[in-house]
């Protein structure tokens with residue numbers, strides 16, 4: 001029997017807990033051709049070049065095996081803007097960004113921080129009187145999901161409904177769950193169901209002057225006009241999904257790493273202001289998004305001595321690039337003190353993560369609180385059980401034990417007024 005390729009071994013669930021030695025092997029050939037015809041790129045310099053290359057498309061309709069045609073157009077919603085190229089991508093991103101961050105709405109995330117601290121406080125309070133917990137189900141999942149629901153204006157109590165749809169869309173990007181046309185069909189069908197739900201919310205919002213993003217977008221009157229209804233619905237679904245699993249994994253991967261590096265955990269307990277550096281190093285060392293499988297070559301592209309042919313799918317292994325020793329020294333050491341930490345955790349180029357400021361803020365709030373309040377925190381099993389997905393990689397559960405729950409810190413006056 002022939003040995004599976006390094007890329008196939010990375011996709012294999014058996015290697016989910018520690019894919020990093022395989023990434024080291026993969027980087028020996030910066031661009032390799034996988035059995036399914038994709039070109040797998042694993043070194044920092046080459047990944048960055050392709051992230052910025054206009055000959056590389058994120059529009060899946062450019063793939064020769066895209067399942068829908070003009071005669072059979074699929075369930076009807078336009079693609080997510082993450083799956084569009086400029087200029088369409090840029091127009092939608094600008095319209096959404098007006099309600100999410102600088103320059104139009106610079107205070108959106110900052111104004112949410114005291115509310116976020118309160119959500120974290122309540123979740124940790126609910127562990128009082130206990131000595132064990134699953135920190136994925138009890139903190140890492142409910143925290144960012146509550147925040148994204150508040151931001152978008154999605155009722156928190158509907159979570160069981162849209163969790164199943166979000167899980168469905170995420171499963172469909174996992175290359176181990178079927179060939180591309182089958183997964184794309186499944187993803188579009190689930191997205192249409194999620195879109196129908198968001199459409200109902202948008203219609204209800206039209207008469208209500210709320211301050212959440214959905215209400216603002218529905219009543220938008222900016223210089224570039226308003227998103228068409230289909231664009232609004234599909235992209236709100238994208239934000240809801242993107243605000244789910246990724247940040248959950250950053251928090252869970254982060255706690256796991258801190259528990260494996262107890263001296264860093266102790267420093268964070270004493271100096272919560274270290275959390276920004278720690279979160280940045282986590283995004284490099286244990287990134288929630290390990291690879292991007294969504295790119296297609298629009299022309300023949302020469303990279304590191306290999307020609308990626310027109311129409312070929314390209315896989316960018318971000319997690320391998322962020323540990324490339326030609327880019328960063330001692331890449332396999334978790335070192336929040338490293339002076340330079342340029343990583344690929346949020347991607348790069350025109351599709352650089354839209355939610356990065358939110359995700360960073362959430363992780364910077366929750367990690368110091370957990371290590372401060374859960375006394376003598378320890379892992380129950382190492383490695384913990386992982387989710388199946390090789391792209392959005394993280395523990396499914398994080399069982400921990402602790403001796404007690406320290407009281408929440410009293411809110412300072414400024415925080416109380418903002419809350």
Ligand code: HEM
Pocket residue numbers: 058081082083093238239242243244246247250287288289292294344345346347348350351352353354355356358359360
């Ligand atoms: C730690 C958490 C997160 C990580 C690691 C992460 C990572 C990424 C990465 C790697 C990309 C680039 C995808 C590509 O180039 O194809 C991306 C794009 C994106 N992310 Fe995130 N993300 C996180 C959290 C969030 C959150 C909370 C939101 C929503 C508020 C979000 C919304 C998006 C969107 C909409 C895009 C597409 C941007 C575009 O195409 O211009 N992300 N993210």
